[in-house]
Amino acid sequence: LGPTQDDVTALACSKASGSGLDMNIQALASMKSYFKKRGFALTKDNEKQAQLPAASHMIVNHNGTAPGFYMKINKCMFFFMPGVPSEMKLMFEREIKQILTNEYKLNDDILIERLTVFGLAESRVGSLLEGFETKFPRMRLGFRADFPVIEVKIILLDSDKDNQNAKFDMTKAKQWAVSQLENKVVSTQGLSIAQEIGHLLTKEKKTLAVAESCTGGLISNMVTDVAGSSDYFLFSGITYSNDAKMNILNVQQETIIEYGAVHEQTALEMAQGARLKGNADYAISTTGIAGPGGGTREKPVGMVCIGLSGPSISMARTYRFSFGDRLRNKKIFAMMALELLRRHLVSTAETS
CATH class of the missing domain: 3.30.70.2860 (Alpha-Beta Plaits)
Incomplete structure (x- = not known):
């Protein structure tokens, strides 16, 4: 559902049900309230979204402009929602789930x-x-x-x-x-790996810093997506260039010359530098080749070196993945770095 002319959902539904389109007063009021809160004027194009089939019932959109609606045609119930995931999901959770439960006496005891x-x-x-x-x-x-x-x-x-x-x-x-x-x-609780790491760091009263090259800030984004991450996340450095690795993280110039940017020694020095820079208990780092170009026989696309530095650990590991897609490589590089940290935190907690 949306304000543009190519959205003919409500019109098609009105024809299928044999009822006309009407300006739904409740839907219009809901839209006016949404726009007023945000300091915008309600345009004629947006008013179009309040024109709903006469036989339908409006569904409140708590997170956007387009009202949803539902109606019964013969024995079938139809629900129409905006396609924006955040709007659609909230509309389902707050409104539609209860409508379905009431209509079909669904068993929610699962x-x-x-x-x-x-x-x-x-x-x-x-x-x-x-x-x-x-x-x-x-x-x-x-x-x-x-x-x-x-x-x-x-x-x-x-x-x-x-x-x-x-x-x-x-x-x-x-x-x-x-x-x-x-x-x-x-x-085992259905949490994301970043949430799980957040719990482990909080429980042990430890802090984290991150140095990223090939992942371009993706690890830091995942970590800070967790509410309360400011309690343990101290520093993030996106050191994409060799100069940044040397100037910000104190990676040795000799390391870059001898081994190159993508190497375990470079990843290790990045993690150690991030830990020192952020004054954190732990630090992880990534340097690799996300692709689709830039790979060599010795260092192919999908190769990543991950560093981990902490109170009782200083290590780096190399992983090779076969995904040709740049975004997939970045995602799995980031996940692997977090998983390396998670496993260490779990083993440390078990032995303490």
């Missing part, structure tokens, strides 16, 4: 647990969890891929969410699933 998996393809995750529904017949699995992460949903149907037996069964199922997934579960 217990769901989520696992966040990194380092396995979706097909491999499915294969490793084969036999789950035989072992746990009251449950089923759901999968969602958001490269490079797989979310596994464990769903227990027809059970009181607060029932202790149901919770016990879910715990057993979750433990079994984690044991099958080859140590690739980064969160």
Whole structure:
């Protein structure tokens, strides 16, 4: 749904239902209120969005201008929402879910647990969890891929969410699933890896700095997407050029000359420099070749060197990925750096 002339959704729906288009007073008032709060004038083009099928019911848009609407045609209910994800998702959660629950008396008594998996393809995750529904017949699995992460949903149907037996069964199922997934579960609470790291750093009262080259700030963005990250995130340096690596992070000129920008020694010195610059407990760094060009036989596209510096660790690792896509490479480089840190934090917490 939107204000432009190519959006004929409401018109098509009015014709399909045999009802005309009317200016919906509630929708118009909602739009006027939205524009007034933001200091904009409501134009005629935008008023078009308040013209809804006469037989429809308006749905409030809490996060944008285009009102949604729903109606029944014969025995089928139709829902129309704006395509902007933030608007659509909020509209569904706040309005449509309740309408559906009331209309169809949906069972909302479902217990769901989520696992966040990194380092396995979706097909491999499915294969490793084969036999789950035989072992746990009251449950089923759901999968969602958001490269490079797989979310596994464990769903227990027809059970009181607060029932202790149901919770016990879910715990057993979750433990079994984690044991099958080859140590690739980064969160047993369905959290992102950045959220998980935030919890670990907060628990241990530790801080973090980041030095990025090939990831261009993506790690820092992921870390600061987590509310409360200011408690532990101290410094970010996007040192793309060799000069920046040397001048800001104190990477030795001899290191760049002898090894080049993409090398474990360079990554290590970047992490050490970021830790010192930010006065942080831990620092991670990335330097690599995201592509699609710039690779060589010795240093191909998809190669990344990741450094990690902390109170009891100073190391760098090289990884090679086969993705030809630049954005995918950047995403997996960033995730791998965070995963290297997460694993160290977990091992440190287990031994302390």
